[in-house]
Amino acid sequence: MKHFSFAALVTSVAIAAIGAAQAATKAPDRYVLVHAGTLLAVPGKPPEKEMTVLVKNDRIAGVSKGYLDAAAAGLAPDAVVSLIDLRNRFVIPGLMDAHVHLMGEPTFSRHRTERGDRNPPTPAEGTVNTMVYARRTLAAGFTTVRDLGSDDQAVFAVRNAINAGRMIGPRILVSGSALAVTGGHGDSLPIDATGDPQARLRDGTCDGPIECREAVRFQYKLGADVIKFTATGGFGSNTGLDPQFFPDEIEAIVSTAHLLGLKAAAHAYSPIAIKQAVRAGVDSIEHGFLVDDEGLALMKKSGAFLVPTLSASYPPPIFRIPDPESVRIRNEHKAFERAYAAGVKIAFGTDAGTFAHGDNAKEFGLMVKFGMSPMDAIRSATVVTADLFGISADAGTIEPGKVADLVAVAGDPLQDVSALLAVDFVMKSGRVAKQAERMIEPFTYPPPSATF
Numbered sequence: 196m197k198h199f200s201f202a203a204l205v206t207s208v209a210i211a212a213i214g215a216a217q218a219a220t221k222a223p224d225r226y227v228l229v230h231a232g233t234l235l236a237v238p239g240k241p242p243e244k245e246m247t248v249l250v251k252n253d254r255i256a257g258v259s260k261g262y263l264d265a266a267a268a269g270l271a272p273d274a275v276v277s278l279i280d281l282r283n284r285f286v287i288p289g290l291m292d293a294h295v296h297l298m299g300e301p302t303f304s305r306h307r308t309e310r311g312d313r314n315p316p317t318p319a320e321g322t323v324n325t326m327v328y329a330r331r332t333l334a335a336g337f338t339t340v341r342d343l344g345s346d347d348q349a350v351f352a353v354r355n356a357i358n359a360g361r362m363i364g365p366r367i368l369v370s371g372s373a374l375a376v377t378g379g380h381g382d383s384l385p386i387d388a389t390g391d392p393q394a395r396l397r398d399g400t401c402d403g404p405i406e407c408r409e410a411v412r413f414q415y416k417l418g419a420d421v422i423k424f425t426a427t428g429g430f431g432s433n434t435g436l437d438p439q440f441f442p443d444e445i446e447a448i449v450s451t452a453h454l455l456g457l458k459a460a461a462h463a464y465s466p467i468a469i470k471q472a473v474r475a476g477v478d479s480i481e482h483g484f485l486v487d488d489e490g491l492a493l494m495k496k497s498g499a500f501l502v503p504t505l506s507a508s509y510p511p512p513i514f515r516i517p518d519p520e521s522v523r524i525r526n527e528h529k530a531f532e533r534a535y536a537a538g539v540k541i542a543f544g545t546d547a548g549t550f551a552h553g554d555n556a557k558e559f560g561l562m563v564k565f566g567m568s569p570m571d572a573i574r575s576a577t578v579v580t581a582d583l584f585g586i587s588a589d590a591g592t593i594e595p596g597k598v599a600d601l602v603a604v605a606g607d608p609l610q611d612v613s614a615l616l617a618v619d620f621v622m623k624s625g626r627v628a629k630q631a632e633r634m635i636e637p638f639t640y641p642p643p644s645a646t647f
């Protein structure tokens with residue numbers, strides 16, 4: 196089943212980038228030669244030294260040994276070619292984060308409302324926040340992210356603007372409102388709107404299989420790329436960690452999402468809820484701190500991914516005092532370590548938004564601290580996330596035919612994964628977004644006549 200139309204998304208970016216002028220006369224193909232001192236083209240396989248990546252428009256056209264010039268790369272003498280010198284850099288595929296919340300982040304500012312960091316922000320504030328945080332996320336080397344839980348407007352609007360080439364940011368897969376039961380983790384309705392059908396739809400609040408089907412379809416109508424539901428309570432809402440949906444409601448959500456070609460992601464702590472979600476065919480368990488061995492075995496069998504969000508329990512102290520309860524539970528149950536040992540697929544995800552956006556790569560340090568090899572951690576944020584998102588044919592590695600999403604760092608992240616904290620080069624879909632530590636505006640903005 197096709198879960199996500201990556202081709203259509205990329206095509207729209209390319210069309211917007213090329214602009215209206217090309218509609219009349221076809222612009223020449225645009226080539227980029229990237230000379231990579233070290234290239235980790237396929238995380239999981241060893242890196243190679245002194246490599247050339249040939250980019251044609253938005254895609255990778257070739258990967259070759261040695262530093263090739265245009266002629267050696269087989270390009271015509273009149274081809275439009277630019278060269279990017281990363282001979283003293285370590286180059287990896289664009290990173291992906293399977294769990295972010297781009298509408299907000301914590302702040303100690305005494306002027307919270309001026310920064311739009313009210314919780315929850317208004318849709319207008321959330322849109323501005325998302326624009327700022329999306330750009331910061333891309334600058335940190337994350338070229339694709341999955342936003343799991345926002346409102347019914349802000350992140351959709353920013354995703355669409357990025358896809359249309361109107362602003363710079365990562366590819367965003369959006370869930371819209373997370374589905375939650377009345378009074379559950381994610382029900383943000385005021386008491387007097389609890390019975391209002393329209394308010395419930397927009398908030399993703401649903402009780403019973405019929406209403407939960409309707410809630411999935413409403414997010415689908417808004418343009419959701421993925422469906423998120425909160426199978427249990429959570430720390431943020433002080434609703435405990437126990438099950439909140441019945442199995443028939445979970446089944447209704449997951450099967451409706453799949454019917455519509457969308458993946459389903461379950462926020463879940465309780466081991467009972469985790470198993471109910473996995474039995475219903477859920478694609479990922481978010482957090483999963485209390486997973487038991489039976490749950491891990493079920494995940495291994497079904498192919499469900501764990502998205503560990505270690506950062507949500509170990510935020511940088513400058514932004515938030517770690518919730519001692521979530522740290523205690525994480526350290527006691529060691530779900531990440533046990534899932535890794537059991538061979539469960541682990542997709543990199545941070546819960547950015549509960550801490551500062553742009554600090555996503557700190558998760559790598561935690562994964563390695565808790566026993567994962569740096570190679571597996573990088574693989575988790577590229578090959579494995581692409582698999583979870585259903586975009587492996589288009590992204591996750593640096594191979595011919597895939598979108599040209601490239602990130603470079605000084606130093607060797609396989610020796611010291613903290614090298615990934617200092618991404619100084621980012622290419623997304625063949626366009627340079629960051630070079631020499633500075634963000635640049637790579638997209639051609641469509642003229643007003645083309646958009647209005």
Ligand SMILES: [Zn+2]
Binds near residue numbers: 343
């Ligand atoms: Zn979250």
